[in-house]
Amino acid sequence: MMLVRALWADLLKIRGKGIWFLIFLGPLGLIAMQSLNYGFRYDYMMRRYATDPWGGLAENVMMFVPIAIYLGMTLVCSLIAGVEHQTSAWKQLLALPISRKAVYGAKLLLAAALLAVSCLLLSAATAVLGLLLGFGTAPPFGMLLRMSFAPYAGALPVLALALWLSVTMRNQSLPVTIGVAAALISPFAPQLGEWFPLSWPLFSFAGALQAAMIAAGIGLGAAIGLLGLAHFHRKDVDEG
Amino acid sequence: MYRGRAAVDSLDLEIAEGDIYGFLGPNGAGKTTTIRMLLGLIKPTSGSIRMFGRDLKKDKLKVLRQIGSLVEYPSYYGHLSATENLEAIRRILDVPKSRIDEVLAIVGLTKEARRPVRGFSLGMKQRLGIAAALLGSPRMLILDEPTNGLDPSGIQEIRELIKDMPRRYGMTVLVSSHLLGEVEQMASTVGIIREGRMVFQDTIGNLRRQAGGGLRLAVSAPQDALELAREAGMEGTMQEGRLLFAGMSDRDAARLVRLLVERGHDVYRVEEERKSLEDIFLSMVEEDAS
Numbered sequence: 097m098m099l100v101r102a103l104w105a106d107l108l109k110i111r112g113k114g115i116w117f118l119i120f121l122g123p124l125g126l127i128a129m130q131s132l133n134y135g136f137r138y139d140y141m142m143r144r145y146a147t148d149p150w151g152g153l154a155e156n157v158m159m160f161v162p163i164a165i166y167l168g169m170t171l172v173c174s175l176i177a178g179v180e181h182q183t184s185a186w187k188q189l190l191a192l193p194i195s196r197k198a199v200y201g202a203k204l205l206l207a208a209a210l211l212a213v214s215c216l217l218l219s220a221a222t223a224v225l226g227l228l229l230g231f232g233t234a235p236p237f238g239m240l241l242r243m244s245f246a247p248y249a250g251a252l253p254v255l256a257l258a259l260w261l262s263v264t265m266r267n268q269s270l271p272v273t274i275g276v277a278a279a280l281i282s283p284f285a286p287q288l289g290e291w292f293p294l295s296w297p298l299f300s301f302a303g304a305l306q307a308a309m310i311a312a313g314i315g316l317g318a319a320i321g322l323l324g325l326a327h328f329h330r331k332d333v334d335e336g
Numbered sequence: 337m338y339r340g341r342a343a344v345d346s347l348d349l350e351i352a353e354g355d356i357y358g359f360l361g362p363n364g365a366g367k368t369t370t371i372r373m374l375l376g377l378i379k380p381t382s383g384s385i386r387m388f389g390r391d392l393k394k395d396k397l398k399v400l401r402q403i404g405s406l407v408e409y410p411s412y413y414g415h416l417s418a419t420e421n422l423e424a425i426r427r428i429l430d431v432p433k434s435r436i437d438e439v440l441a442i443v444g445l446t447k448e449a450r451r452p453v454r455g456f457s458l459g460m461k462q463r464l465g466i467a468a469a470l471l472g473s474p475r476m477l478i479l480d481e482p483t484n485g486l487d488p489s490g491i492q493e494i495r496e497l498i499k500d501m502p503r504r505y506g507m508t509v510l511v512s513s514h515l516l517g518e519v520e521q522m523a524s525t526v527g528i529i530r531e532g533r534m535v536f537q538d539t540i541g542n543l544r545r546q547a548g549g550g551l552r553l554a555v556s557a558p559q560d561a562l563e564l565a566r567e568a569g570m571e572g573t574m575q576e577g578r579l580l581f582a583g584m585s586d587r588d589a590a591r592l593v594r595l596l597v598e599r600g601h602d603v604y605r606v607e608e609e610r611k612s613l614e615d616i617f618l619s620m621v622e623e624d625a626s
Binding site for chain 1 (some may be wrong): 428
């Protein structure tokens with residue numbers, strides 16, 4: 097109940113901060129890139145993926161999902177925490193009769209939910225693009241949802257870490273630098289193997305260990321989330 | 337502990353219901369630390385905090401439910417309007433929506449309610465902070481240096497606002513300041529802390545009484561007279577050839593003068609030694625301060 101109230105308050109606070117713009121920009125940007133990709137070499141692409149046009153499109157979109165999702169998570173978490181940092185609102189918020197767990201939990205949930213909206217938009221926009229390209233068959237919605245939500249699950253550890261760092265540090269340069277670094281490394285991460293968490297978004301959708309990678313992402317994400325929660329619960333608020 | 341020493345040590349603030357309590361001390365004495373502890377923002381290194389007869393650690397939310405607070409410089413969401421700022425807090429407190437207009441009216445921000453708070457003056461932001469503190473109709477308001485950085489008219493506005501709280505809304509107020517003059521006109525009780533310890537806690541009337549009542553005497557042989565007074569149980573000091581006695585009752589003053597005359601001293605002058613409240617305050621907070 098307290099969690100819901102905190103979440104409801106947070107929804108109001110993020111208004112006009114450009115967060116919703118980011119949530120739309122991410123998926124629509126990826127789809128704009130693919131419409132150029134397919135637009136410029138339509139015949140080639142259609143011939144190349146003639147047996148499975150939807151699978152081909154998903155594969156092309158998916159290549160950029162990890163990097164986009166890491167960037168999105170970093171910026172969204174930083175903006176959500178920044179609302180409280182900017183004008184030293186933490187002390188006011190935490191002196192209210194609400195538990196710290198609810199405050200932190202609401203922010204984590206909000207960040208996760210906003211990114212989930214992006215994922216949903218990405219699946220929907222991919223379906224629309226496929227139809228516009230004249231694939232001729234009904235969109236395989238299950239596969240399109242997996243294309244965005246499997247990498248999302250694999251990326252959850254970074255979401256939990258980004259929120260923790262952004263909430264803990266008043267200066268956002270370190271959390272943002274770490275998040276951007278994770279995004280930039282992610283295309284090369286799969287070469288290091290499945291043990292490397294930054295490879296999980298890709299291996300959650302492609303490869304032999306998809307279910308395990310999804311589970312690992314959710315598990316590690318939850319663990320980092322709980323650690324952040326425990327730390328926030330005990331933290332002294334003596335600045336800001 | 338704060339930088340190696342205890343910032344605050346066994347404080348007992350006795351605040352009567354419906355009272356305005358001035359919490360005084362120089363900067364760094366531990367006022368803000370105390371207030372942050374009362375609000376559960378920081379934890380004491382050892383020991384516990386009790387308010388309204390409840391343990392803060394065990395019943396934190398129940399205690400906080402009864403408190404409205406404003407800690408140092410204002411907290412607000414600059415991109416939101418005054419109404420939206422209060423709405424964000426209201427959603428957590430779960431009080432009726434009508435309360436927002438009520439508190440805006442109390443602090444006189446009704447006309448500015450729709451403007452983004454970013455453009456507010458410091459005084460307006462501080463008033464918005466008070467509105468936020470009032471939102472949950474708390475039993476007690478805790479205001480940490482609410483007039484810091486305000487211009488004289490802003491200070492006056494906030495002061496009037498605070499004075500109204502017990503009278504009109506039955507709230508108890510704890511207001512901190514590093515200047516006695518700041519709270520003198522609104523507080524009925526003051527607690528003065530220095531280096532984390534309470535050095536004075538009483539009504540402002542009793543503090544005033546301490547200010548007066550000193551006696552200054554000019555006599556023919558001050559050193560002998562001082563000795564004589566000491567034998568009679570009155571400790572005095574000598575300053576520029578004059579005898580000084582702090583906090584003398586009328587009876588003691590009469591006794592001393594009679595004694596001096598009987599022992600053959602010439603008494604040239606008997607003067608009331610009156611210190612300003614600010615002097616008393618300063619002597620309390622500066623005493624063997626490093």
